[in-house]
Amino acid sequence: RKEVEQDPGPFNVPEGATVAFNCTYSNSASQSFFWYRQDCRKEPKLLMSVYSSGNEDGRFTAQLNRASQYISLLIRDSKLSDSATYLCVVKNGGATNKLIFGTGTLLAVQP
Amino acid sequence: NAGVTQTPKFQVLKTGQSMTLQCAQDMNHEYMSWYRQDPGMGLRLIHYSVGAGITDQGEVPNGYNVSRSTTEDFPLRLLSAAPSQTSVYFCASSYSGTGNSPLHFGNGTRLTVT
Numbered sequence: 001r002k003e004v005e006q007d008p009g010p011f012n013v014p015e016g017a018t019v020a021f022n023c024t025y026s027n028s029a030s031q032s033f034f035w036y037r038q039d040c041r042k043e044p045k046l047l048m049s050v051y052s053s054g055n056e057d058g059r060f061t062a063q064l065n066r067a068s069q070y071i072s073l074l075i076r077d078s079k080l081s082d083s084a085t086y087l088c089v090v091k092n093g094g095a096t097n098k099l100i101f102g103t104g105t106l107l108a109v110q111p
Numbered sequence: 112n113a114g115v116t117q118t119p120k121f122q123v124l125k126t127g128q129s130m131t132l133q134c135a136q137d138m139n140h141e142y143m144s145w146y147r148q149d150p151g152m153g154l155r156l157i158h159y160s161v162g163a164g165i166t167d168q169g170e171v172p173n174g175y176n177v178s179r180s181t182t183e184d185f186p187l188r189l190l191s192a193a194p195s196q197t198s199v200y201f202c203a204s205s206y207s208g209t210g211n212s213p214l215h216f217g218n219g220t221r222l223t224v225t
Binding site for chain 1: 156211214
């Protein structure tokens with residue numbers, strides 16, 4: 001079983017739609033959680049951290065459910081520019097900044 | 112703002128050849144790392160460093176060497192290239208090796224081994 005699992009998609013949604021991605025992680029001791037965004041043939045970039053109480057950044061909302069070991073990302077009012085692969089990232093225990101990446105969920109926003 | 116700079120962007124090697132992928136950052140970051148990205152596998156950590164003179168193995172270190180003689184540079188050496196090392200390689204750095212400092216990635220090196 002992979003440590004971090006995501007539905008690879010693709011999620012094809014029209015502009016203006018709301019879309020949600022889930023990600024599950026296997027290590028109950030995982031400490032920190034993130035969503036990264038990766039455009040086609042580009043490097044990943046941090047989209048947002050995920051906090052225990054949930055957090056919002058504009059049209060993006062991230063939530064964490066420790067009991068069920070999953071995190072989610074909700075995108076409201078989708079834009080064409082949101083088309084990308086969204087990577088779920090987990091940091092397990094330990095002192096170093098070693099991150100474990102999911103394989104990503106591909107989002108394609110259609111005009 | 113240079114950030115994390117990787118060279119080369121593309122490289123084709125023959126099996127058995129060696130080469131070095133260069134990575135440099137100008138943000139005075141303590142932590143640097145190398146990942147490889149393969150279809151269906153996600154990014155996997157090869158080696159990392161929490162400061163000059165300190166390196167450690169990640170998830171898939173075999174066939175790769177690293178060194179960290181300065182804070183700025185973290186080259187990745189392929190000792191004897193194999194087709195299984197065909198991949199996209201990303202160098203990434205963060206301010207600190209601890210806590211939740213975000214990773215800053217380079218543009219990637221697309222390596223093909225024939």
